[in-house]
Every structure is written in C-alpha cells, then in structure tokens.
Amino acid sequence: MPFSSGREFAWKSASQIKMLQPLALLSAGLALAYAQSSPQCNAATNGSTFDGTVGSEQQYNATTVRSIKAADAVQGVAVDKDYFYSIDNFSITKHNKTTGESLLQWFGGKGGPIIHLDGGVVIDGIIYCPHSNYPQTPITSSVEMWNATTLEHIESHPFGIYRGSLTWIDQDANGTFWGTFANYDRVQHGQTQPYGLTINTQLVQFGPDWSVTRSWIFPDALWGSFSPMSNSGGSFGPDGWLYITGHDDPAVYVLKVPSAGDIVVWVATISVPDIGGQGIAWDRSEGRNGSLYGISRASTEVVEMKAPLQDCEWNTPTVVGAVYGPGSFLDPEA
Numbered sequence: 001m002p003f004s005s006g007r008e009f010a011w012k013s014a015s016q017i018k019m020l021q022p023l024a025l026l027s028a029g030l031a032l033a034y035a036q037s038s039p040q041c042n043a044a045t046n047g048s049t050f051d052g053t054v055g056s057e058q059q060y061n062a063t064t065v066r067s068i069k070a071a072d073a074v075q076g077v078a079v080d081k082d083y084f085y086s087i088d089n090f091s092i093t094k095h096n097k098t099t100g101e102s103l104l105q106w107f108g109g110k111g112g113p114i115i116h117l118d119g120g121v122v123i124d125g126i127i128y129c130p131h132s133n134y135p136q137t138p139i140t141s142s143v144e145m146w147n148a149t150t151l152e153h154i155e156s157h158p159f160g161i162y163r164g165s166l167t168w169i170d171q172d173a174n175g176t177f178w179g180t181f182a183n184y185d186r187v188q189h190g191q192t193q194p195y196g197l198t199i200n201t202q203l204v205q206f207g208p209d210w211s212v213t214r215s216w217i218f219p220d221a222l223w224g225s226f227s228p229m230s231n232s233g234g235s236f237g238p239d240g241w242l243y244i245t246g247h248d249d250p251a252v253y254v255l256k257v258p259s260a261g262d263i264v265v266w267v268a269t270i271s272v273p274d275i276g277g278q279g280i281a282w283d284r285s286e287g288r289n290g291s292l293y294g295i296s297r298a299s300t301e302v303v304e305m306k307a308p309l310q311d312c313e314w315n316t317p318t319v320v321g322a323v324y325g326p327g328s329f330l331d332p333e334a
C-alpha cells in the first residue's frame, strides 16, 4: 500500500463526512462524530492536499533577504534578538545580527568530546545544540548547551545509544522540546550496513529531563526524498507550525502532528533556493515578521529568508473517522 494507513484513513473520512452531512440532518439521534464542527483552518494548510505523492502538498516560495559569509556556516544556524550563531561540527561563531560581524567563537577542535553539532536554538540565553557522533558506529547523541552571552559550554545531556543521531531540537510555543533522531540509508566508510536506515528516522517530543514522551515517523514520500540522508533541520515558526529540512534539497517542509496514528502529516513544501537543507532557525524575536535563517554549505553563508506562514493552529485536529448509525454502516472489506 503506497499510503500510510493513518493518512489514508483521514482522507477517506473527510470525503465520507462531506457526503454524510445531509443524512445526519435527516436522522435524529444518529450519532455522527465530527473531529471539527466549525471552520478553524484554511483547508489548504491542514494536510488535506497531500495524497502520498511528492508535489501534492501545498507549494510555497521563500525569498532571500541576504546572505552573510560565515566560516562556521556548515551545519546550521541559531538566532536570537540581537545575534545569529553559525555552527559547524565543533565550532560556533556569534555574529551581530544586523551587520553579520563575527564577535566571538567557541572552538572545540578535532578529538574533543564535541564531534558533530547539527544546528542550534537559543532559548533564554542558552544555545541548545543537537549533537551526535555521526558518522561513527554505534550511533550516539546528546544535547549540548552553551551560554549565548559568553559562548562558554555549560551543560550536556547524553542519550548514549538511542534512536539515531539527534539532528535538531526546538521548543514549541508551550515550552516543550521536540527534535529528530535521524537514521540513514548511507553506508558509512568502513561499514557494510546502512547507518540505521532513513525510514527509522523519528520526530520526538521530549518531556522533562529529555525523556521522550511521544514519537512519529515521516511519510514514505518525505523520508524517501531525504534518502540516503535524513531530516537535518527543524524549527517552530512564529505561527507555531513545525518547519523541517532534509540534508540537501532547497526545500523546507511544513509538518503537523496527526490526531491518530504515528506518521506526521506533510502539509506544505517551501522552495528555498539559496539553502540546501541543513540546520534552520526561525527568528521568533520579531513575531510573525521574523525571518527564517538557514545556511548554504556550498558557499559557507548564513542565509536570511522570508517564508510564508500558516494562518491556523498547527495542531488543528485531522478528521479521524466518523460514527455511523444503523442502516448506514460501511463494509470494512469493500
């Protein structure tokens, strides 16, 4: 079956509900459950166009505002009110956000405990970075933290061998951390097996103490487009929606968490011509005016973009089935 069961179910149900509305009016006492009873969201933004094929999701374009040369713009970028931070495997440079001027650098160097940073996010003066030992085996991950003012390393949360390589983390509007543990179809140097298989890549929601409380996988078409690499960046927009990237394509994907099942809903793709996947960070310090930051590994630049936002809540429930009364039961085997 080409579709995930969760997505197909939501699809069928939405069309069935439309057909059933007149029946509901006629049948007093017939219990019909609607996941949403009033319009809450532009249909274009709630996943209703994705039918399992690449390109069926909503399509948008971002525009580049500026590109700033930054030696560390290789893995990702973080941004706060006054600064942005370019991030490489084991180095972080803090820049004046207005001028791009390099102000401070943290440098771990080869052979230190920091092996492969993938990006970062600044929250209350702390830069939180997803870290892994990519491409070593066995795969390990940690969250590493720096003081954003001084760029001193201050804390670490090691996961050890767990779910894959942590490639991004961010906090949603409620202050809950999310992230992705990535796995790869690529066979790393000196290995004979793929590095975890891309299909095993998981979006996770963290609870207190970085314990994982919920997790999802990606639609076939989406992880297929990441392969042999994986989901590389992720950031919550000022609209509350989750935006992610692959490792290479000039695209940002808009996701929502499903109301049922464990496969995320691919809502939209934003074309971002001047970056090729990798770490991204929304500048949420300017509300809905904020830019999306990314990096160009090819030109070692930080790229500031304007990207369209969604106009509804990112957790708008997806319709999950309906209840049918006697006389209107459906044949489950049809």
Ligand SMILES: *[C@@H]1O[C@H](CO)[C@@H](O)[C@H](O)[C@H]1NC(C)=O
Residues within 6 Å of the ligand: 059, 060, 061, 271
């Ligand atoms: C995005 O840009 C492409 C190429 O310029 C264009 O064909 C397309 O219509 C644009 N899409 C939107 C939604 O503006």
Ligand SMILES: *[C@@H]1O[C@H](CO)[C@@H](O)[C@H](O)[C@H]1NC(C)=O
Residues within 6 Å of the ligand: 082, 083, 096, 097, 098, 099
């Ligand atoms: C960034 O640089 C500009 C120009 O030198 C300066 O006016 C501004 O105060 C700097 N920003 C910060 C946060 O230091």
Ligand SMILES: *[C@@H]1O[C@H](CO)[C@@H](O)[C@H](O)[C@H]1NC(C)=O
Residues within 6 Å of the ligand: 089, 116, 134, 135
């Ligand atoms: C950073 O990590 C990537 C992937 O492991 C590797 O290809 C690259 O050479 C590393 N860069 C440095 C400066 O070590």
Ligand SMILES: *[C@@H]1O[C@H](CO)[C@@H](O)[C@H](O)[C@H]1NC(C)=O
Residues within 6 Å of the ligand: 124, 125, 126, 147, 148, 149, 150, 154
């Ligand atoms: C960062 O360092 C400054 C200067 O030492 C200190 O005042 C501040 O509390 C530190 N912040 C964090 C989050 O550690």
Ligand SMILES: *[C@@H]1O[C@H](CO)[C@@H](O)[C@H](O)[C@H]1NC(C)=O
Residues within 6 Å of the ligand: 172, 173, 174, 240, 315
């Ligand atoms: C934030 O919390 C509110 C209240 O508990 C909940 O309704 C909402 O779904 C949460 N938002 C997210 C993004 O989890």
Ligand SMILES: *[C@@H]1O[C@H](CO)[C@@H](O)[C@H](O)[C@H]1NC(C)=O
Residues within 6 Å of the ligand: 286, 287, 288, 289
């Ligand atoms: C966004 O920009 C508009 C126009 O410049 C301004 O009026 C508004 O206050 C800004 N909003 C935020 C949240 O900064």
Ligand SMILES: *[C@@H]1O[C@H](CO)[C@@H](O)[C@H](O)[C@H]1NC(C)=O
Residues within 6 Å of the ligand: 010, 011, 014, 036, 038, 039, 040, 041, 042, 043, 046, 047, 048, 317, 318, 319
């Ligand atoms: C998308 O949202 C619209 C408007 O609320 C709703 O009519 C439609 O059923 C939703 N589609 C899905 C698949 O959730």
